[in-house]
């Protein structure tokens with residue numbers, strides 16, 4: 001099987017699939033894509049979504065499969081991984097928990113992060129978004145195993161890797177553009193800090209930030225329009 005990964009280097013959703021490819025050891029070829037340039041070819045590859053990430057698999061019998069969407073991609077990779085590694089927990093109750101916390105990221109944290117990034121400093125919109133994001137991040141932290149350092153314990157899984165790209169952007173972009181710092185005091189925030197320290201140095205995550213010396217500066221530049229209220233629209237929608 002030949003796997004092509006359609007990605008954009010700056011995209012946190014694509015980064016979810018990218019981390020899974022690295023962590024699960026699935027061979028792939030990386031295809032940098034401008035998803036905003038809606039050519040006929042790109043709309044066809046992405047099955048009309050026009051968004052990265054997309055996985056394209058060409059099988060030996062010449063059949064083809066294209067999987068658009070970050071979490072669909074991660075779950076697909078988890079099922080085909082060659083070396084027995086798994087991102088989804090193996091226990092059925094833990095799997096239900098994992099899905100709950102991923103939905104929580106998507107519905108209760110990520111849209112507020114984008115709203116905060118786009119809002120004018122000091123505005124009501126900024127305050128509302130900041131409060132919701134922070135409270136919902138604390139709820140996420142409350143769901144973490146006490147031992148850690150990862151969400152469910154000693155090994156990282158789908159809940160950790162699907163949030164890591166956003167944790168990075170919360171830290172980097174909101175401090176730079178909105179002078180925001182996550183609270184540092186109390187046991188709960190210390191637990192979040194411990195999770196993030198473990199996560200940000202994990203090799204499967206680091207591997208998705210090529211040319212690390214310039215990565216931060218490049219991300220800051222990419223997000224300038226967002227910091228001024230522009231950028232992609234649908235990411236602020238509450239689902």
Ligand SMILES: N[C@@H](CCC(=O)N[C@@H](CS)C(=O)NCC(=O)O)C(=O)O
Pocket residue numbers: 008010011012013014035036050051052053068069070071232
């Ligand atoms: N819900 C999608 C979101 C993907 C997404 O928003 N990708 C952005 C880049 S970060 C994109 O391709 N945007 C192009 C567009 O919306 O036209 C997922 O989880 O994969």
